[in-house]
Amino acid sequence: MRKLAERLGDGRGLRYTLVQLWYAAGRKKVPDAARVFKRVRIGVGVAIVVGAFLLMVSGAAPAGVVIPLAVLVSALALVGIGAARPWFLRRATVRMPVSYDMFRREVVGRWTPIYGGPPPGSVDEGQVRPPAIDWPRSAVLCPDRSVLACLAANNVAQTWSMALCARIDQLPPEVPVIVLHDASPAGIAVAGKARVALGSRAMVVGLSPRAVSANASALRLREPQPQDTAFLHGEPLSAAEIEWLCEGWWSPIAAIPPAKLLAVLERAVERVEDAVDPDRRRAREVGFLTWPTR
Numbered sequence: 001m002r003k004l005a006e007r008l009g010d011g012r013g014l015r016y017t018l019v020q021l022w023y024a025a026g027r028k029k030v031p032d033a034a035r036v037f038k039r040v041r042i043g044v045g046v047a048i049v050v051g052a053f054l055l056m057v058s059g060a061a062p063a064g065v066v067i068p069l070a071v072l073v074s075a076l077a078l079v080g081i082g083a084a085r086p087w088f089l090r091r092a093t094v095r096m097p098v099s100y101d102m103f104r105r106e107v108v109g110r111w112t113p114i115y116g117g118p119p120p121g122s123v124d125e126g127q128v129r130p131p132a133i134d135w136p137r138s139a140v141l142c143p144d145r146s147v148l149a150c151l152a153a154n155n156v157a158q159t160w161s162m163a164l165c166a167r168i169d170q171l172p173p174e175v176p177v178i179v180l181h182d183a184s185p186a187g188i189a190v191a192g193k194a195r196v197a198l199g200s201r202a203m204v205v206g207l208s209p210r211a212v213s214a215n216a217s218a219l220r221l222r223e224p225q226p227q228d229t230a231f232l233h234g235e236p237l238s239a240a241e242i243e244w245l246c247e248g249w250w251s252p253i254a255a256i257p258p259a260k261l262l263a264v265l266e267r268a269v270e271r272v273e274d275a276v277d278p279d280r281r282r283a284r285e286v287g288f289l290t291w292p293t294r
Contacts, residue, residue, distance in 0.1 A: 130164035181206030184250035
């Protein structure tokens, strides 16, 4: 837990939420669908062998009958299991090894009385409220309370004069809006609604299915196939991304460590400032070794 806390703090005292700690603690133990299927196949083979052995030991059937029958059943079972593999991999559920409620109760709940406080650097997302900014220069729209709490705890609102909002109706008028969202049907829907409601003010920098599926270190979870995915065909997604989402895969933006989350936001803020300030954009185009010209 202390190593996880230090890693999430990035060696510079960054604050993180308990949800981010939960994802960091459990991501390496998330079940692999292919590995689960392999275990099922091995389990079926072992069950057939044990069953045949018990039949022979008990004398219920002679070995001359049991052995050929066991070989035949094993061959048929392996063929059937092999044929079912694509179906299984398309429908297998992949979730965190323990629920968030259990993590808070069994891990954080035990840590606090023993060490006299919560894990170092952590904040409870339910207790952190984004501060009010009188004259915001930009805003963040993200429906994930944990992400907003992380940004607020790391003084993002004050540093960049930024409003942190969970809903579109909470956004200040006229300012540019950076949209953060999960790589999920719900997250894509949030981005789509923001584009419609905000127009050119919206800058979507949330997780994309393409980036998640191509990143081996990204956390990929899977729920039963979502019911409503028809709207995905109207979003700026590739056929492969739509297929990935329709198969139930998703990735939470709350699983991104604070340092990476802040780096993504900083780059987005620079793009926003370049867009509204042409002088700043031209200045950024001048390299350190650019030779001066008239």
